[in-house]
Amino acid sequence: MLTQEPARARAMSDVAAHAGVSHQTVSRVVNGHPNVAPATRARVLQAIAELGYRPNTAARALVTGSTRTLGLVISHINQYGPAQTLLGLEKAARAAGYSLGVAVLDEDSEAAMREAVDRFVAQSVDAVVALSTYGQAVDALRRFESPVPLIAVQVGRDESRPTVWVDQQVGAGLATRHLLSLGHRTVHHVTGPPDSLEARGRVIGWQTELEAVGAPVPALLHGTWLASSGHAAGLELARRARSGEDVTAVFVANDQMALGLLNALHRSGLSVPGDVSVVGFDDIPEAAYFTPPLTTVRQDFAELGRRGVQLVLSRLRGEQGESQPVLPALVVRETTGPAPAR
Template identity: 70%
Template sequence: MEPEGASRALVMSDVAARAGVSHQTVSRVINGHRNVAPHTRERVEQAIRELGYRPNTAARALVTGSTRTIGFVTVNINQYGPAQTLVGLEQAARTAGYSLSVTVLDEATAEAMRDAVDRFVAQSVDAVVALGTYDDASEALHALDAPVPLVAVQSGGSSEWPAVGVDQVAGARLATRHLLDLGHRTVHHVTGPADSQEARDRIEGWRAELLAAGASVPPYLRGDWTPSSGHAAGKQLAARVRAGEEITAVFLANDQMALGLLAAFHEEGLDAPRDISVVGFDDLPEAPYFTPPLTTVRQDFAELGRRGVQLVLGRIAGQDLHPDPVPAALLVRSSTGPVPVPVGAARGVG
C-alpha cells in the first residue's frame, strides 16, 4: 500500500518514514550492508513488505556500480542435472539478494559461449556463472578474458579455473563399490557422451573402484543421457546374456538411461535385481517409482548452488576461494541385490 493520498511511485524515503529510520539506513539494508543492527534491519524489512516497495535497480546500479544480477549460461536444460543446477543457483542467489539472468544455448560451442558472456557483460551483470560440462564450452571459458568474475559449475576434472561441482568420481566409486559388495564379480557401465567431462569422471570412478578391488574392467557402452540410449544398451546387454556372457550388474551414468535399460530388460525377460542389478546416477524425483525402485547416486544440487553463489560472491569481493567438491550420496533401493547363485540359473531367457 502507499502512503495516504499518494499517487506517485514509492521511494526510499517512504520506507524510511514508515520504519522511523534515516534514508541512509534504508539504503544500507537494501544493499546488504552488515553494519545495521538486527532490530533496525527487521523494522526496515517490515516497512518494505507493508508498503510493497521495490527498489529501483537502475538507480541503485548508478550509485553502487552493482546491478546485483548474476548471469547464468547453460546448455541441455532439458536434462535433469543442468535444470536442477539452475534451480539450486537461483535459490542461493535469491537468498543472497541477487537475481539470476539465464541464457540457454542451443549448442555447447566456444562461439556460443563467448557470445553469451559478451551479452551478459553488456547488461552490466556483476558476475557470470557457466555450466561447463561439455568440452567446447569449458575450453571457451578458459579462453575468455571477461571484465567480470567468471566461474564454472559442474565442470568436472581438476582445473585451476574457479569452479565448483559435485564429486563425480567419488559418486561413481560409491555405485561400483555397492555392487561389488553385493558379490558381483564385476560391474558393466553405460556412460554418457564422449565430450562430457561429467561422463568421463564417472568412467574414471567406475574403473578406479574395479581396479582397486582387483575386478576385471569390461568395455563400457556409450550412451547420450537419454532413455532411448539406455534402452539400446539394455538390448545389447540382454543379447550378450543370451549368448552366455556373465553380466550381473550394470552402473549407468544417469537415471534416464537406467529407465530405458530397465524397460529393455523387461522386454527381454530379464528381471532386476533377480538377474541383473542396476544402479543409476542423479536421483530423479521419479527414481523411487521406477519398476523396481532405482538404486542411484544423489547429487545435492541445492548445496551445489549454495557453494556456486558463495564462489561468485567471493570472486566479486576479490577473494580467491576454492570450494571443496560437493559430496555425492548412494541411495539404495530395490534395483540391486546379491549376485544370482548359480549364475545364469534364473535369467529367464532362452
Template identity: 65%
Template sequence: MDTPTADAAPTRPLAMSDVAARAGVSHQTVSRVINRHPNVAVATRARVLAAIKELGYRPNGAARALATGSTRTIGLATANISQYGPAQTMVGLEHAAREAGYFLTVSVLDDTSARTLTEAIDRLATQSLDAIIALGTHDEAVRALRKVHTAVPLVAVLAGAEGHDPAVWVDQEAGAALATRHLLDLGHRTVHHVAGPDGFVEAAARARSWRAELEAAGAPPPSVLRGDWGPASGHAAGRELVARRRGGEPMTAVFVANDQMAFGLLNAFHEAGLRVPDDVSVVGFDNVPEAPYSIPPLTTVRQDFAELGRRGVQLVLGLLGGEQARPLPVAPQLLVRATTAPPARGRGRGEG
C-alpha cells in the same frame, strides 16, 4: 468531486527518505536494509521492512546501481536445460541468487560448442552485471572457458576440477566409485557400464572412476556400452547386454551413467525376462524424481543440485568481496533401493 487544477503539483514517486521517515531511521539505514547489509539490528530491520510494505515502496534499481556500483544481477550462460542435471543446477542457482538478494539473467545456448558458449559470455559481459556463471559440461566448451577473460568475475559450474578456475562441481568420480564399490561389495565379480556420450565431462569422469575401481579390486573391466543420456539409448544398451549374456558372457551387475538410461535398461531387461535384482543388479546416477517409483525402485547416486547452486552463488559473492575461495566439490550420496542385491549362485552366464 474536486478536479485537480493545472497548477496542482504532480504526485512525486516514493523515495527512500519516505521510508526512513516512516520507520524513524536514517536514509543510510534504509539503504543497508535494502542491500541486505548484515550490520543492522533485527528490530530496526523489521521496522524498515514494515515501512517498505506499508508504503508500497519499490527500490529504484538504476539509482541503486549508480550509488553502489552494483546491479545485484548475475548472468548465467547454459545449455542442455532439457536434461535433468543442468536444469536442476539452474534452479539451484536461481534460488540461491534470490536468497542472496540477486537476480539471475539467463542466456540459453543453442548448442554446446566452444564458440556458442564464448559468444554467450561475451554478450552477457556487455550488460550491467556483477558476475557471470557458465554452466558447461561439454569438453569443448569447458576447454574454451579456460581462455575466456571478462571484466567481472566468471565462475564455472559442473565443469569439473580440470575446467575453468574458479569453479564448483559435484564430485563425479566419487559418485561412480560409490556405485561400483557397492556392486562389488555385494559380491559381483565385475560390473558392466553404460556410459554417457563422448565429449561430456561427467560421462568421462564416471567411466574413468568405474574402470579404476574395477582395476583396484582386480576385477576385469567389460567393454563399455555408450548411450546419449536418454532412455531409448539405455534400452538399446540393455538389449545388447541381454544378447551378450545369452552368448555366454557373465553379466550380473550394471552401473548406468544416469537414471534416464537406467529406466530404459530396466525395461529391456523386463522384456527379456531378466529379474532385477535377482538376475541382474542395476545402479543409476542423478536420483531423478521418478527413481523411487520405478519397478523396482532404482538404486542410484544422488547429486545435490541445490547445494551446488548455493556454493556457486557463494563463490560469486566471495569473489565480489575480494576473496580467493577454493571451494571443495559437492559430495554425492549413494541411495540404496531395490535394484541391487548379491548375485544368485550360478546366475549370470547364459540364463534369461
C-alpha cells in the same frame, strides 16, 4: 469532473519513516549489507512489504556501481542436471539479493560461450556464472579472461580459476563399490555421450574402482542420456547374458537411461535385482517410483547452486575464493541385491 492523482511511488525515505530507522539503514538492507541487526533488518523488510516499495535499480547502480545482477550461461537446459542446477543457482542468487539473467547456448562451442559472456559483460552484470559440461565450451572457460568475475560450475577442478562442481568420480565409485560389495564379480557400465565431461568423470570413477580390486573391466556400452539408449543397452546386455557372459550388475550413467534399461531387462525375462542389479545416477524425483524403485547416486543441486553463489560473492568482495567439490550420496532402494548364485 475531478480526476484522481496517480499514487506516488514509495521512496526509501518512506520506508525509513515507517520502520523508524535511518535512510542509511534502509539502504544497507536493500543492498544486502551484512552490518544490520537481524531485528532491524526484519523491521525494514516488513515496512518494504507493507508499503510496496520497489528499489530504483538504475539509480542504485549509479550510486553503488552494482546492478545486483548475475549472468548465467548454460546449455542443455532440457536435461535434468543443468535444469536443476539452474534452479539451485537462481534460488541462491535470490536469497543473496541478486537477480539472475540466463543465456542458453544453442551449441557447445567456444564462439557461442564467448559471445554469451561478452553480451552479459555489456549489460553490466556484476559477475558471470558459466555452466557447460560439453566440448569446446568447457575448454574455452579455462582460457577466458573477463572484466567481471567469471565462475565455472560443473566443469571439474580447474587450476586456473576457482570452480564449483559435483564430484562425478566419487559418485561413480560409490555406485560401483556398492555393487561389488554385494558379491558381483564385475560391473558393466552404460555411459553418457563421449563429449560430456560428467559422463567421462563417471567412467573414470567406475573403472578406477574396478581396477582397485582387480575386477574385470567390461567393454563400455554407449548411451545418449535418453531412456531409449538405456533400453538398447539393456537389450544388448540381455543378449550377452544369454550367450554366457557374466552380466549381474550394471551402473548406468543417469536415471533416464536406467529406466530404459530396466524395461529392456524385464522384457527379456531377466529380473531386477534377482538376475541383474542396477544403479543409476542423479536421483530424479521419479526414481523412487520405478519398478522396482531405483538405487541411484544423488547430486545435491541446491547445494551446488548455494556454493556457486557463495563463490561469486567472495570474488565480488575481492577474495580469490576456493574450489569446492560437492560430494554425491548413494541412495539404496530395491534394484540392487546379492549376486545370483552360479
